[in-house]
Amino acid sequence: MDNNGLYLNRPKARTIPALLAEMAARYPRQEFVVDGMRRMSYAEFQAEVEVFSNGLIALGVGRGDKVAILMGNQLEWLIADFAIINAGGVMVAINTYATARELKYMLEHSDSRALIMVDDFAGNNYREILANLKDGGNLSGLHNIIRVNPGSKNLPGSVDWAQIRDLGLKADHTQLGAHIAPDDVAYILYTSGSTSVPKAVQLQHYGLIENMWHIGERLHLRPGDRLWLSVSLFWGLGCENALFAMMTHAAAIILQGQFEPATALSLIEREQCSVIYATPNMVLSITSDPSFTAVRLKSLRTGATIGTPAQIKLLYDLGVAEICNIYGQTETYGNCTVTDAQDPLSLRSVSVGKPLPGVEIKVVDPETGMLCAPTETGEIRVRGYVTCGYLNDGGKNQATFDSENFFMTGDLGYLDSDGNLYFSGRLKEMIKTGGINVAPVEVENLLMSHPGVEQAFVIPLNDIQRDEIVAALVVPVAQSAVSEQELRLLCHDALASYKRPHRYLFIDSEQLPLTTTGKVKKLALPGLFEAN
Known part of the structure; x- marks a missing residue:
């Protein structure tokens, strides 16, 4: 059961620029993002986004232009994200683990005209990779490279973040976000694959707002909640799910640049985080750290995870009494089913919950396409808040949707008589x-x-x-x-x-x-x- 806006009214906005403007107007002084010693309220964040968005427009970024982001979890990632969309562009999230070959593929395949990046992160020297790719005659469509806090070494053709910001301060673009429609594509997220090139998942404005509102309702989020976020922003769980679940509920995001258990404990404790998005291995690392004591996590109340019954119960026993089990894919706007925070633990530990509002799920025999009976395992298929298609890949689009326009997840599961979904594994496995x-x-x-x-x-x-x-x-x-x-x-x-x-x-x-x-x-x- 959803809490139906128990703590605040559902946002009216159906585009991301309108959502930021609405939340900044309703909660101007509410803290939105914390990155180390840097803090911004909703109003301060909106003002900074507008400045940088003006700078991107002055640089030539316009409606439908693809602009990529390559950096770890930091304030500039979020500013760039919203600024790109505010300028009418499409944000392309780049995996920070990408090799030179993968980076070249994603930038070229997405037709990105600009890249906003840090010089290096987690041992990867992006400045050197980009310089080598450019020297090799690659990335001819990449017109601009914007470097955040650039080092002393030059990257030909690049400009500094501060220069774009200065352009924005001098510019006047009063129509920011005015011509964006709810069904415009806002995001392109690349899903990782072990045997083939990544797929470019397109996500639209309205889905990122509406589906994430419903996720937040299942988690029982409320204004002033504080999320510890170490999950990488380039992943769907970060920029797709967590970001907009928090924003639609006037909550704050506490960024950790890269996961490290001792730092995570310090952040959660210092910032009194009430929400956790974490994978089981992250939780295990935190509880295994020499500095861990359960009292350091006492502020946590709710959150989203996946895992075995024992892994769900571990978080519950740590005090995250409203932890929710989730299921979904990047293509299904992060999650398509979520347990309710008030469901019994016995259900939350084994089921991934009921479909979210606006989502239909069926389970079918993967060979015949016939509907499975309750408790009978088959392929999970989803309709509703689902990608509008893969970028530049018509073949995959045709192979991914069935005759009733359900997205074929390739996952196995079953529905019980109450409509709760149970995940059983991958069809191919x-x-x-x-x-x-x-x-x-x-x-x-x-x-x-x-x-x-x-x-x-x-x-x-x-x-x-x-x-x-x-x-x-x-x-x-x-x-x-x-x-x-x-x-x-x-x-x-x-x-x-x-x-x-x-x-x-x-x-x-x-x-x-x-x-x-x-x-x-x-x-x-x-x-x-x-x-x-």
């Missing part, structure tokens, strides 16, 4: 052993319920007799002496025989193959078994 389907996530959740297991990955291995057998790759908790025999007994008691792993491999977390965004490369895991 389904293991077929002896002709019977096994959802890896079910086995993984069981293995991770063992106190000696930190992570578990269940994958198929080729087998002459069964076509595929179930195999489990296990990362033990530090100093744990968990054995294969213990896990075999656990699975024997809880799983049907065909679901039980035939092979186990124990490794350290450092041995996991990762993508540039830190996700585990599932397709590379069978190679670890072969190597051992």
Whole structure:
């Protein structure tokens, strides 16, 4: 159940510039963003956005122009984001882990005419990468590079952030945001892939406002709430979900440039954060830090996460009593289902909740497209707040939507009789052993319920007799002496025989193959078994 604007009235704005103007008018002195020692209220942030937006217009940025952002979580990321959109442009979020090849692809594929960047971040020298790409005759459509706090080394053709700001102070563009429509594209976010180039997901103004309002309602957000945000802004969970859930509810965002558990604890404690957006591994890192004590997190009340029942309960036990389980993809405006903060913990720990208002979900047999009965596992398909399509990729658009215009997620799950969704894993990851389907996530959740297991990955291995057998790759908790025999007994008691792993491999977390965004490369895991 949503709280139906219990704490404030729903914003009337349907474009992002109008939303910022509305919230700045309603809550001018309310703090909006904290970045280290830098703080801005809603009104101060709006004023700074207008200045920088004027500067971008003076530089030649106009309606529909793509402008990319490449930097960690910092105040300038947010100012640039809103300024680009305020000028009528489209913000392109660039992954800070991107290699030179990936950066070249995203900038060229998106037709970005400008890039706003820092010189380096997390060991990546972007200035050098850009200089080399330019010297090689690449990025011919990139007309402007704007550097935030540039170093002493030159980057030909670039200008400083301060120069654009000075242009904005001298300019007068009274029609900022006036000609933007609710269904205009505001964002292009690239989804990461392990085997192919990223897909460019287009997101429209109205969806970023309306769907995020509904997410905030499920979380029971209220004016003055304070979100600790270490999740990267370039990810959908950051700039798509968290940002607008907070803004539509007059809440504040406390930025952490890059996740580090001790710093996270200090920020949450110092800023008295009440909202947390975090992945299970982040929570584990925080609670494992030598400086951790539960009292340092006492200000936390609500938030959004994904994870096993044990991982959800850990946050609950830490005092985040209204923690919510979420499900969605970048294409579905972050989340399409969210548990309500007041749902029983027994439901929030196993289900990802009911569809948000304006969202329809069906679960179908992936081969026939026929609707599944309640509790029957099938492919999750979504209609409503869904991407208007992938940029410059008509083929993927046709293959991604069914005949009823439902987005085919490629995820497995089921609906119960009350309409709650349960996530079961990825369709492509389904293991077929002896002709019977096994959802890896079910086995993984069981293995991770063992106190000696930190992570578990269940994958198929080729087998002459069964076509595929179930195999489990296990990362033990530090100093744990968990054995294969213990896990075999656990699975024997809880799983049907065909679901039980035939092979186990124990490794350290450092041995996991990762993508540039830190996700585990599932397709590379069978190679670890072969190597051992």
